[in-house]
Amino acid sequence: MEHLAIMLVVISAVLHAGWNLLGKRYSGSGISFALAASLAASFFLLPYLLWYLTVLGFERLPKEFWQLLLLSGFCQIVYMVGLVYAYKHADIGVIYPIARALPVLIVGAANLLLGFPLTLMQWCGFALITLGCVFVPLTSFTQVTFKAYWNWGVFWALVAAVGTAGYSIIDKQALSLLSQAAYSLLNDKQSAVFYLGAQFWAMGLPILFWCLLTNNKQEIIKAWHMRKNGSLAGAMMATTYGLVLSAMTMTDNVSLVVALRQISIVFGLLMGVWFLKERWFATRSLSVITILLGLFLSLA
Template sequence: MTGFALLLVVVAAFCHAAWNLLAKKVCGGTAFIWIFASLSAVIYFPLALWIVLVEKPSISPMHLALIAGSAALHSVYFILLDKGYRFGDLSVIYPLARGTGPLLSILTAIFFLEEHPTPLALAGAAFIGIGILVITGNPFSQKASGAQKSIIYALFCGAAIAGYTVVDKVAVSTYLLPPLLMDWSTNLGRVLLLTPYSIKNWAKVKEQWAAHKKEALGVAILSPLAYILVLTAMVFSPVSYIAPAREVSILIGAILGAKLLSESDAKLRLAGAGTMMIGLVALAIG
């Protein structure tokens, strides 16, 4: 993985951890997801239009199928993440969700995309997995109300991450759909998928908008920005490297959870995050 790709992924990690902190504070459900997705569609529309007018990408039925699949998987991801945050800590649910996804992505990339990461890169991914275990401990031993339910949501969330990571990798590298246009189209698809629910529950939408305008705007800007940077890196880097490298955001998330949300076991979780950083270095070298 090149230094430029690593830089893109690290900047994306800061953006990703920041919007997850906002989402954790709100836990606004599907109504909040629809609000920030709609704002994102509006905010990034000029850039998407510029790409269409300047680059003139050809859009085939396969492109539309990939966009639809990614939109569905992203919708599932956001809904599951929100449900997980309702019951669990940011510094537990975030590592579980973010860690499960890349490990599944690597397996998928190896067996279905025929990628061949180096032994050092695989060792880096293993260190990331060890760091996740250190951070979470044995999450199923937690006795707090709803804790185990939140972990189930996080694990399914990780599976959704693996799914859309591979779909989006194919879209931007094999079918050469511009990363920003891919993300914007996927986001628009998410808006369309969630609009029937939002119309039916318009009172909840108005309630979330009245209470969380600033948070919605923050997520609307940071969430697409983080993923656009990752998609750009995917254009010229294997997904089996990019997916686990993204998990530097877990270090940031653990710090945010400990410092800003006063979550417990800060030292242990930061130690696990440090282990993950070793894995990140191995990925960069490999």
């Protein structure tokens, strides 16, 4: 990976861990929090989307791009709702690493099928990142049992992990189509920002329509009441994933970007202790060391 791409992903990791603190605060309002954050980012980026489409021309975008965009939006919804509901059952130090690290192996395997093989050292690094998650939910090493992971918090974290793997793979394919369509008119960075804004609309509108169709007006009211913090989270989400999308345009193998994003796990653990007063255990120390070693091997 290019040094600039690495720097962008690391910065995004800090911001990503930060907006997850807001998600923890509103852990009992998963749908409304996702609605508030996504629509705030959507309206913020709307002027840019209109400018981009004016320059490019709506007709130049293939049907396959819009299909991938809708599918990515659905995966984003799965991720956000799964993550926020997971926080209802466990602290951020438990949920955040599981939801963020498990997609590493999934995306790595998917990219292998797409023709982007990894070295043995990179696979070892991916395995270590995932292994580091095993120790995070535990308070002692004697608790390494199946029962320790058999709870609703971990279940929803797995749901969030599936969503993450889904949109990571889809977004790289959609960005490639977008870059081809915009070739000679707009550069890859401009296309990445457009895709970011379009993705938030693909996430926020389905949630809003679902609330209206099911007459679930309470979620809309909750979203309005948390509009300030939701807007802050939306801005952080937009900045975070905008940096990631830019990094994706600099590498062919998206699994390396996904692996590097897992440094946010370390930031999430530390923020959970500093800001939410969550406890720190020796198992988490081992987890951090294992994850950092895995990241080193993945990018070496």
